[in-house]
Amino acid sequence: MxxxxxxxxxxxxxxxxxxxxxxxxxxxxxxxxxxxxxxxxxxxxxxxxxxxxxxxxxxxxxxxxxxxxxxxxxxxxxxxxxxxxxxxxxxxxxxxxxxGAGVAGLAVGLALQGALSNTYSGIVLSYIKQVKFGDWIESNNYEGEVVDLDLRAVTIKQPDNNLVYIPNKLVLENPIKNYSTTAQSRVILECGVGYSSDLEFVRELVNKTIVENFEPVESKDDVIFLYTGFGDSSINFEVRFWIDSTSALEVLKAKTEAMIAIKKVFDENDINIPFPIRTLDFPDNFPMEKV
Structure with a gap:
């Protein structure tokens, strides 16, 4: 031993x-x-x-x-x-x-199928012109500015300054809305006025207000004003105009300014923006208890 x-x-x-x-x-x-x-x-x-x-x-x-x-x-x-x-x-x-590279490559390919798919999608996204650095896009229910694009994910900075990392495969396979592909964006504002309002006067007043408050709108012909229907409490209308921006945030800012300006001129001219109300009609012989 x-x-x-x-x-x-x-x-x-x-x-x-x-x-x-x-x-x-x-x-x-x-x-x-x-x-x-x-x-x-x-x-x-x-x-x-x-x-x-x-x-x-x-x-x-x-x-x-x-x-x-x-x-x-x-x-x-x-x-x-x-x-x-x-x-x-x-x-x-x-x-x-x-x-052994062939066998190992097959095994790695199966194990890293998702990662390789994102890598290939990243190369494709880097080549196409629909997505670029600085573009304001909307994809997979997320909206923001493209701040990075690598072989794994597209990084989007949202209006609240948070970063969203969307895998390249999802961006490539789903619809992409790019606000930066054109030089201008259209602002669409919906509102309503009371049934007692002078509709022609309302249209003239809104068109004039938009022209005076937004430089890209040079004349009333650049503003599209449409009455869209008779609502429960108001006659609804929609006003559309262009601004020189491709950012969704700038569109919201312009919409805010338009709302403030329209509300101000409506107040000055005693035009009512009604809120939903309900009127109850009772028959004359309806028994009611007095409180």
Whole structure:
């Protein structure tokens, strides 16, 4: 029993000595590999910045430029990894890695199907012109300004300054409403006046108010005024006009200013904006108790 333990101990000592000898022999290569890998990391960052500078001269979107620069950086790092394996004389391990790349790629592809889908969608979104940095968009029930677009998600800053990260796949597969594709936005304001109002006078007054308060509206012909129906308590109308903005927030601000101006002129001219009321008619012989 003691002999077996002694033999095992001696065998372990020989193995450790062999590993130490190999480490000492390969120590220069290990140090060189570490230095090369650090240089490759720094070089990838420099090449990424250089690629961005070169791409700035092109007409590609900013998001597409960022994606290309990141891909270039990844390729440089992959090349550095192969170089490090060569320095460490791990060519056999490299061949084994390449031989198993097909099977590993299939397994990784199945496991990371969602992530790869977002990556592909991010590349597509970076290339198309429907979504750009600074655009005000609405997608997947979220609305805001596009502040970032990477290989994982589209980042939207909402009017309340919160950030929403929408996966690229959802943005690509669902409808996108882009408020920034045109130079102007239309403001649509709905309101109602009492049944006793002079409808022609109301129309004239609203058109005049919009022209006086909004510079893009040069004449009454630029304002669309439509009566939309007889409501329960009011005659409803809708007024439409354009403003020089593509931001949904600016549209809401213009709508607010229009509401204030219209309410003010209505008050000055004794035009009533009724609220819902209910009138009860009782027959003459209806018994009622007096309180």
């Amino acid at each position: 003691n002999i077996n333990l002694e033999n095992a101990w001696n065998e372990m000592i020989k193995r450790l000595e062999s590993w130490v000898d190999q480490l000492v022999i390969n120590l220069p290569n290990i140090i060189l590999a570490i230095i090369v890998f650090i240089v490759v990391i720094l070089l990838s960052k420099y090449i990424s910045k250089l690629a961005l500078r070169l791409l700035d001269k092109s007409k590609l979107q900013r998001s597409m430029k960022n994606v290309i620069a990141k891909l270039v950086s990844v390729l440089v790092i992959l090349g550095g990894i192969f170089l490090v394996l060569g320095i460490l004389d791990l060519s056999k391990a490299l061949n084994t890695i390449l031989a």
